[in-house]
Amino acid sequence: MILDLDIGNTLSKWRLKDIASSEIRSRGAVWTREEWRPRADIPDLDVVSTVRISSVARRAVLDETVALLRRRVGAVHVARSMPEALGVTCGYEEPERLGVDRWMGVLAGYHLTGGCCTVDCGSAITVDFVLPGGRHLGGYIVPGLRLMKESLKLGTRNVAIDPDSEADDLLLPGRNTAAAVNHGIFMAAVSAVNRIYSEVCDSEGTALPLLLTGGDARVVSRGLRIPHAVWPDMVYAGLEACFPLTAAERAGRMSGAPRVPQAASLEKIRASLAISMLL
Ligand SMILES: Nc1ncnc2c1ncn2[C@@H]1O[C@H](COP(=O)(O)OP(=O)(O)OP(=O)(O)O)[C@@H](O)[C@H]1O
Numbered sequence: 001m002i003l004d005l006d007i008g009n010t011l012s013k014w015r016l017k018d019i020a021s022s023e024i025r026s027r028g029a030v031w032t033r034e035e036w037r038p039r040a041d042i043p044d045l046d047v048v049s050t051v052r053i054s055s056v057a058r059r060a061v062l063d064e065t066v067a068l069l070r071r072r073v074g075a076v077h078v079a080r081s082m083p084e085a086l087g088v089t090c091g092y093e094e095p096e097r098l099g100v101d102r103w104m105g106v107l108a109g110y111h112l113t114g115g116c117c118t119v120d121c122g123s124a125i126t127v128d129f130v131l132p133g134g135r136h137l138g139g140y141i142v143p144g145l146r147l148m149k150e151s152l153k154l155g156t157r158n159v160a161i162d163p164d165s166e167a168d169d170l171l172l173p174g175r176n177t178a179a180a181v182n183h184g185i186f187m188a189a190v191s192a193v194n195r196i197y198s199e200v201c202d203s204e205g206t207a208l209p210l211l212l213t214g215g216d217a218r219v220v221s222r223g224l225r226i227p228h229a230v231w232p233d234m235v236y237a238g239l240e241a242c243f244p245l246t247a248a249e250r251a252g253r254m255s256g257a258p259r260v261p262q263a264a265s266l267e268k269i270r271a272s273l274a275i276s277m278l279l
């Protein structure tokens, strides 16, 4: 069994994947802010032969996790951001400083689409671009929904946006504090993604497919009118592409990959940008 770990600032996600069948056997998540205890929080390390890790947590958290796992598991692969991988060149001046979760998303996205915009709606909302040909441009970092809410200190931090709420309702003016905050941060997130996507497609002269992942991807997706696909396992898919182990992975198939969304025409993207600047 393969243990895949996606250690974020808020949540640490894990999944167990069968090497023989390439099926996902189980998955879960634990709060990163609390003590990260692989022994207690991940079931049955005895069945694990290989671990793949993407971590943006503090260095000590990763070091501890790796040390613990190396004692129990044969092979531990830790993903790192680097100047070039799998046909993609990193756009950062110092590539090793790019969050490896973003790098995993970019590599997975490029592998699937041959050029795209990747959006990770987690503790932060990150937006990255990789052009056909493999040039990563860099990207944008915006506070995530939870962070935006916490920063307001209006006692609404635990009032979550119902992921099933209709986007049309979320766009209306809120009539109590919780609604005003939820609708406001929803607008902030959706508008930012919209504008960033349109600006960069416009300036690069190319309409790129748009991929979303992360804990808040479903909510943000509801507000986006641009064609896009949600890919919950996009960071894991980057680990699969970097460290292929199963037959399917070696053949280049990434688990949970969506159908490539057909991007809107560049004319349409430019028209929406023109409207948003006029009003
Ligand atoms: N059950 C949940 N527990 C915690 N957060 C959740 C949950 N469901 C949705 N969320 C939302 O998901 C977001 C966290 O997303 P995600 O799990 O992608 O974060 P992360 O990987 O820790 O982010 P980062 O890598 O940026 O630190 C939070 O902002 C929160 O609003």
Ligand SMILES: CC(C)(CO)[C@@H](O)C(=O)NCCC(=O)O
Binding pocket: 008, 009, 056, 097, 098, 099, 100, 101, 102, 122, 123, 124, 126, 141
């Ligand atoms: C931005 C986050 C927190 C998103 O998870 C992560 O990718 C990170 O810590 N990145 C390092 C900074 C950077 O990417 O420029």
Ligand SMILES: [K+]
Binding pocket: 008, 101, 120, 122, 123, 214
């Ligand atoms: K993340």
